[in-house]
Amino acid sequence: MSEQNTQQEQKKIIFSGIQPTGTFTLGNYIGAVSHWGKLQDDYNCIYSIVDMHAITVRQDPAELRKHTLEAYALILACGIDPKKSIAFIQSHNRHHAEMNWILSCSTQFGELSRMTQFKDKSQKHPDDINAGLFTYPVLMAGDILLYKADLVPVGVDQKQHLELARNVAQRFNQRYGELFTVPDAYIPKVGAKVMSLADPTKKMSKSDENQNGCIYILDEPDVIIRKFKKAVTDSEACVRYAEGKDGINNLMSIYSVVTGKTNEEIEREFEGKGYGDFKIAVGEAVADHLKPVREEYKRLIADKAYLKECYTAGAEAAMRISAKTIAKAYRKVGFVDMK
Numbered sequence: 001m002s003e004q005n006t007q008q009e010q011k012k013i014i015f016s017g018i019q020p021t022g023t024f025t026l027g028n029y030i031g032a033v034s035h036w037g038k039l040q041d042d043y044n045c046i047y048s049i050v051d052m053h054a055i056t057v058r059q060d061p062a063e064l065r066k067h068t069l070e071a072y073a074l075i076l077a078c079g080i081d082p083k084k085s086i087a088f089i090q091s092h093n094r095h096h097a098e099m100n101w102i103l104s105c106s107t108q109f110g111e112l113s114r115m116t117q118f119k120d121k122s123q124k125h126p127d128d129i130n131a132g133l134f135t136y137p138v139l140m141a142g143d144i145l146l147y148k149a150d151l152v153p154v155g156v157d158q159k160q161h162l163e164l165a166r167n168v169a170q171r172f173n174q175r176y177g178e179l180f181t182v183p184d185a186y187i188p189k190v191g192a193k194v195m196s197l198a199d200p201t202k203k204m205s206k207s208d209e210n211q212n213g214c215i216y217i218l219d220e221p222d223v224i225i226r227k228f229k230k231a232v233t234d235s236e237a238c239v240r241y242a243e244g245k246d247g248i249n250n251l252m253s254i255y256s257v258v259t260g261k262t263n264e265e266i267e268r269e270f271e272g273k274g275y276g277d278f279k280i281a282v283g284e285a286v287a288d289h290l291k292p293v294r295e296e297y298k299r300l301i302a303d304k305a306y307l308k309e310c311y312t313a314g315a316e317a318a319m320r321i322s323a324k325t326i327a328k329a330y331r332k333v334g335f336v337d338m339k
């Protein structure tokens, strides 16, 4: 085996996914996707557009297809290099559905009932509390365990799902003998929960009723700056990071991530200045930071043949890995081998 191959084998494995439910928000980007590209040299990275998760809430099929391709182009535009990482569309690899069933039988009804995202989403969609919405965390556990991922880069809102994946992995290993790696969350120190600009006590989310609260990474610069200008803050008019200053804390975290400045540096930079100046500075810094992503996205989305080449190769590479895990899982639970 060549030295390069040995190094490749020794690297830890990373898995993460994102739903193709429209353009990514600044929260998706800062909390998760912006880190994915940076990890590619030090880890064996596998990233997926999780379209199977998306259908747990009702989707227009044509829109879902369009959004899935857009999301794929977007992760590449955010720095995922399909030559360094495996980047694929979840439904292209049937092992995810197969693993979902195996793991469902090692997951308790009670533990799924405790998932806060299930409670939130069933409140938001009371007319469609489907079984997929309930068992969604099992599908997610399978995504991670199929590739024996060591680390899972996600925002804080996915922590509970990751805990469940760990419990399911441990339970299966105890029942049937060692198979799965028990994964750890990889949560950024700053920006793991970007808050809505309109209500900084709530997470920034696509489903925010007030769209001024949510920045999309493909928003034009003037739109980004306008939304930041309207950001809800407090009445103190002093740029400092402190308890109770949710709006300013959120803006400082965002500014810190896109400029690399510490909170102390930011406080010094805006000493004696009002919130108006600060909000414009954050808006401009975010717009500048996202410019190359927007440009690269426009180039990629126009090149459907290239995207197809990448996601096909990605799915093939993903399946080569997951085929081994699913075959072992089948054997461990006692299914008869066909060969």
Ligand code: TYM
Pocket: 015, 016, 017, 018, 019, 020, 027, 028, 029, 030, 031, 032, 033, 050, 053, 139, 140, 143, 144, 152, 153, 154, 155, 156, 157, 158, 161, 191, 192, 193, 194, 195, 203, 204, 205
């Ligand atoms: P999704 O598609 O809702 O979000 C994708 C990633 O973005 C993070 N995120 C945020 N981070 C900081 N602040 C915010 N306001 C914010 N909003 C979203 C999420 O934490 C996530 O990391 N179930 C997952 C997708 C998934 C997955 C997986 C992730 C499916 N299988 C396996 C990791 C591993 C989800 O719905 O993420």
